Amino acid sequence: MMIRAPKSNLILGLVMVIFAAILLSLWIPLDTQTGLIEKIRRQVVIGDALAPTVAALFLLVGGGLLVVVDRTADGQPKPSLRGLGFTASLIAVICISLVVMRHAGPLSVWLINTLHGDTLEYRLLRDSAPWKYIGYLLGGTLMISGMIALVEGRIRIRAVLVALLAVLIMIALYDLPFKDLLLPPNGDV
Numbered sequence: 631m632m633i634r635a636p637k638s639n640l641i642l643g644l645v646m647v648i649f650a651a652i653l654l655s656l657w658i659p660l661d662t663q664t665g666l667i668e669k670i671r672r673q674v675v676i677g678d679a680l681a682p683t684v685a686a687l688f689l690l691v692g693g694g695l696l697v698v699v700d701r702t703a704d705g706q707p708k709p710s711l712r713g714l715g716f717t718a719s720l721i722a723v724i725c726i727s728l729v730v731m732r733h734a735g736p737l738s739v740w741l742i743n744t745l746h747g748d749t750l751e752y753r754l755l756r757d758s759a760p761w762k763y764i765g766y767l768l769g770g771t772l773m774i775s776g777m778i779a780l781v782e783g784r785i786r787i788r789a790v791l792v793a794l795l796a797v798l799i800m801i802a803l804y805d806l807p808f809k810d811l812l813l814p815p816n817g818d819v
Contacts, residue, residue: 638709639696646693653686676811681804716780723776731769732815738764757812763801766813770797 664677739752739761755761774793779785805813 638713639699641709643693643696646689647697650686650690650693653682654690658682658686676808719780720777723780724773727769727773727776728815729769730772731765733765734768735761735765735815762805762813765815766801767794767797770800 658679662678662682664679666677666680666683668675668677735756736752739750739755742748743750752761771790771793774796775785775790778789778793782789801813805811
Protein backbone atom coordinates (compact mmCIF):
# COMPACT_ATOMS: atom_id res chain seq x y z
CA MET A 631 0.00 0.00 0.00
CA MET A 632 1.44 3.34 -1.07
CA ILE A 633 0.98 6.39 1.17
CA ARG A 634 0.28 9.58 -0.77
CA ALA A 635 2.04 12.78 0.23
CA PRO A 636 -0.24 15.61 1.36
CA LYS A 637 -1.28 17.92 -1.43
CA SER A 638 -1.48 21.69 -1.17
CA ASN A 639 -4.94 21.94 -2.72
CA LEU A 640 -6.38 19.32 -0.40
CA ILE A 641 -4.90 21.03 2.66
CA LEU A 642 -6.04 24.48 1.49
CA GLY A 643 -9.50 23.13 0.68
CA LEU A 644 -9.87 21.52 4.10
CA VAL A 645 -8.69 24.68 5.86
CA MET A 646 -11.21 26.78 3.90
CA VAL A 647 -14.07 24.36 4.60
CA ILE A 648 -13.27 24.37 8.33
CA PHE A 649 -12.87 28.17 8.38
CA ALA A 650 -16.18 28.67 6.51
CA ALA A 651 -17.94 26.28 8.90
CA ILE A 652 -16.62 28.27 11.88
CA LEU A 653 -17.73 31.53 10.23
CA LEU A 654 -21.22 30.22 9.47
CA SER A 655 -21.85 28.46 12.76
CA LEU A 656 -20.09 30.66 15.31
CA TRP A 657 -18.61 33.96 14.21
CA ILE A 658 -21.45 35.38 12.06
CA PRO A 659 -24.32 34.44 14.42
CA LEU A 660 -22.44 35.77 17.46
CA ASP A 661 -21.15 38.95 15.79
CA THR A 662 -24.21 40.25 13.92
CA GLN A 663 -27.22 42.05 15.30
CA THR A 664 -29.72 41.01 12.63
CA GLY A 665 -30.40 38.13 10.25
CA LEU A 666 -29.73 37.88 6.54
CA ILE A 667 -32.69 40.00 5.45
CA GLU A 668 -34.89 42.12 7.69
CA LYS A 669 -38.36 43.49 7.14
CA ILE A 670 -38.82 46.86 8.81
CA ARG A 671 -42.11 48.71 8.38
CA ARG A 672 -43.01 46.80 5.20
CA GLN A 673 -39.57 47.56 3.73
CA VAL A 674 -37.07 44.78 3.07
CA VAL A 675 -33.48 45.67 4.00
CA ILE A 676 -30.22 43.77 4.05
CA GLY A 677 -29.36 42.41 7.45
CA ASP A 678 -25.93 42.55 9.09
CA ALA A 679 -25.33 38.85 8.44
CA LEU A 680 -25.94 38.79 4.66
CA ALA A 681 -22.55 39.93 3.30
CA PRO A 682 -20.39 37.79 5.63
CA THR A 683 -22.68 34.79 5.05
CA VAL A 684 -22.34 35.12 1.27
CA ALA A 685 -18.55 35.41 1.64
CA ALA A 686 -18.44 32.34 3.91
CA LEU A 687 -20.54 30.37 1.43
CA PHE A 688 -18.09 31.24 -1.36
CA LEU A 689 -15.23 30.00 0.85
CA LEU A 690 -17.17 26.84 1.62
CA VAL A 691 -17.93 26.11 -2.03
CA GLY A 692 -14.38 26.94 -3.16
CA GLY A 693 -12.81 24.85 -0.40
CA GLY A 694 -15.22 22.01 -1.06
CA LEU A 695 -14.35 22.04 -4.76
CA LEU A 696 -10.64 21.87 -3.94
CA VAL A 697 -11.25 18.88 -1.67
CA VAL A 698 -13.43 17.04 -4.22
CA VAL A 699 -11.24 17.80 -7.24
CA ASP A 700 -8.05 16.93 -5.37
CA ARG A 701 -9.23 13.38 -4.70
CA THR A 702 -9.12 12.54 -8.40
CA ALA A 703 -6.54 14.97 -9.78
CA ASP A 704 -2.94 13.94 -10.16
CA GLY A 705 0.03 16.26 -10.22
CA GLN A 706 -1.08 18.56 -7.41
CA PRO A 707 1.82 20.30 -5.70
CA LYS A 708 3.10 19.36 -2.28
CA PRO A 709 3.22 22.06 0.40
CA SER A 710 6.39 24.13 -0.05
CA LEU A 711 8.12 27.24 1.22
CA ARG A 712 7.37 28.93 -2.11
CA GLY A 713 3.65 28.26 -1.67
CA LEU A 714 3.83 29.47 1.91
CA GLY A 715 5.60 32.64 0.71
CA PHE A 716 2.89 33.24 -1.87
CA THR A 717 0.23 32.80 0.81
CA ALA A 718 2.05 35.24 3.09
CA SER A 719 2.28 37.76 0.23
CA LEU A 720 -1.42 37.34 -0.47
CA ILE A 721 -2.27 37.93 3.19
CA ALA A 722 -0.03 41.04 3.18
CA VAL A 723 -1.81 42.44 0.09
CA ILE A 724 -5.19 41.87 1.74
CA CYS A 725 -4.11 43.46 5.05
CA ILE A 726 -2.55 46.52 3.37
CA SER A 727 -5.65 46.93 1.20
CA LEU A 728 -7.93 46.77 4.23
CA VAL A 729 -5.84 49.43 5.99
CA VAL A 730 -6.11 51.65 2.90
CA MET A 731 -9.84 50.95 2.70
CA ARG A 732 -10.34 51.86 6.36
CA HIS A 733 -8.29 55.06 6.42
CA ALA A 734 -8.55 56.56 2.91
CA GLY A 735 -11.91 58.25 3.52
CA PRO A 736 -11.01 59.88 6.86
CA LEU A 737 -7.57 60.87 5.50
CA SER A 738 -9.16 62.53 2.47
CA VAL A 739 -11.44 64.58 4.75
CA TRP A 740 -8.45 65.52 6.92
CA LEU A 741 -6.57 66.60 3.79
CA ILE A 742 -9.47 68.76 2.59
CA ASN A 743 -9.74 70.31 6.05
CA THR A 744 -6.02 71.01 6.10
CA LEU A 745 -5.87 72.52 2.62
CA HIS A 746 -9.07 74.56 2.76
CA GLY A 747 -9.44 75.26 6.47
CA ASP A 748 -12.79 73.45 6.57
CA THR A 749 -14.16 71.61 9.60
CA LEU A 750 -15.72 68.61 7.87
CA GLU A 751 -16.23 65.39 9.82
CA TYR A 752 -15.95 62.07 8.02
CA ARG A 753 -18.53 60.46 10.29
CA LEU A 754 -21.14 62.89 8.97
CA LEU A 755 -20.04 62.47 5.33
CA ARG A 756 -19.62 58.69 5.21
CA ASP A 757 -23.03 58.13 3.59
CA SER A 758 -22.70 60.75 0.86
CA ALA A 759 -20.90 60.66 -2.46
CA PRO A 760 -17.97 60.87 -3.11
CA TRP A 761 -16.87 60.28 0.47
CA LYS A 762 -18.54 56.92 0.93
CA TYR A 763 -16.72 55.50 -2.10
CA ILE A 764 -13.15 56.70 -1.49
CA GLY A 765 -11.95 53.95 0.86
CA TYR A 766 -13.86 51.16 -0.84
CA LEU A 767 -12.68 52.21 -4.30
CA LEU A 768 -9.01 52.68 -3.38
CA GLY A 769 -8.71 49.68 -1.06
CA GLY A 770 -10.72 47.38 -3.31
CA THR A 771 -8.75 48.37 -6.40
CA LEU A 772 -5.48 47.87 -4.53
CA MET A 773 -6.62 44.46 -3.27
CA ILE A 774 -7.76 43.08 -6.62
CA SER A 775 -4.87 44.52 -8.65
CA GLY A 776 -2.43 43.36 -5.96
CA MET A 777 -3.77 39.82 -6.20
CA ILE A 778 -3.54 39.88 -9.99
CA ALA A 779 0.03 41.20 -9.76
CA LEU A 780 0.97 38.39 -7.37
CA VAL A 781 -0.39 35.75 -9.73
CA GLU A 782 1.16 37.31 -12.85
CA GLY A 783 4.43 38.19 -11.13
CA ARG A 784 4.29 41.82 -12.32
CA ILE A 785 2.18 44.95 -12.06
CA ARG A 786 0.32 45.92 -15.22
CA ILE A 787 -1.99 48.81 -15.98
CA ARG A 788 -4.49 46.30 -17.36
CA ALA A 789 -4.73 44.64 -13.93
CA VAL A 790 -5.40 48.00 -12.29
CA LEU A 791 -8.12 48.79 -14.85
CA VAL A 792 -9.73 45.37 -14.38
CA ALA A 793 -9.64 45.86 -10.60
CA LEU A 794 -11.15 49.33 -10.91
CA LEU A 795 -13.95 48.00 -13.13
CA ALA A 796 -14.62 45.12 -10.70
CA VAL A 797 -14.89 47.53 -7.75
CA LEU A 798 -17.19 49.85 -9.70
CA ILE A 799 -19.42 46.87 -10.52
CA MET A 800 -19.49 45.87 -6.84
CA ILE A 801 -20.46 49.43 -5.90
CA ALA A 802 -23.24 49.32 -8.49
CA LEU A 803 -24.50 45.98 -7.16
CA TYR A 804 -24.22 46.64 -3.42
CA ASP A 805 -24.58 50.37 -2.88
CA LEU A 806 -26.83 51.81 -5.55
CA PRO A 807 -29.90 49.56 -5.06
CA PHE A 808 -29.93 49.81 -1.25
CA LYS A 809 -30.45 53.14 0.51
CA ASP A 810 -29.63 51.84 4.00
CA LEU A 811 -26.42 50.00 3.12
CA LEU A 812 -23.02 51.47 3.97
CA LEU A 813 -20.09 50.09 2.00
CA PRO A 814 -17.17 48.85 4.08
CA PRO A 815 -15.62 50.29 6.17
CA ASN A 816 -18.14 53.11 6.60
CA GLY A 817 -20.38 51.13 8.94
CA ASP A 818 -17.50 50.93 11.43
CA VAL A 819 -16.28 54.55 11.28
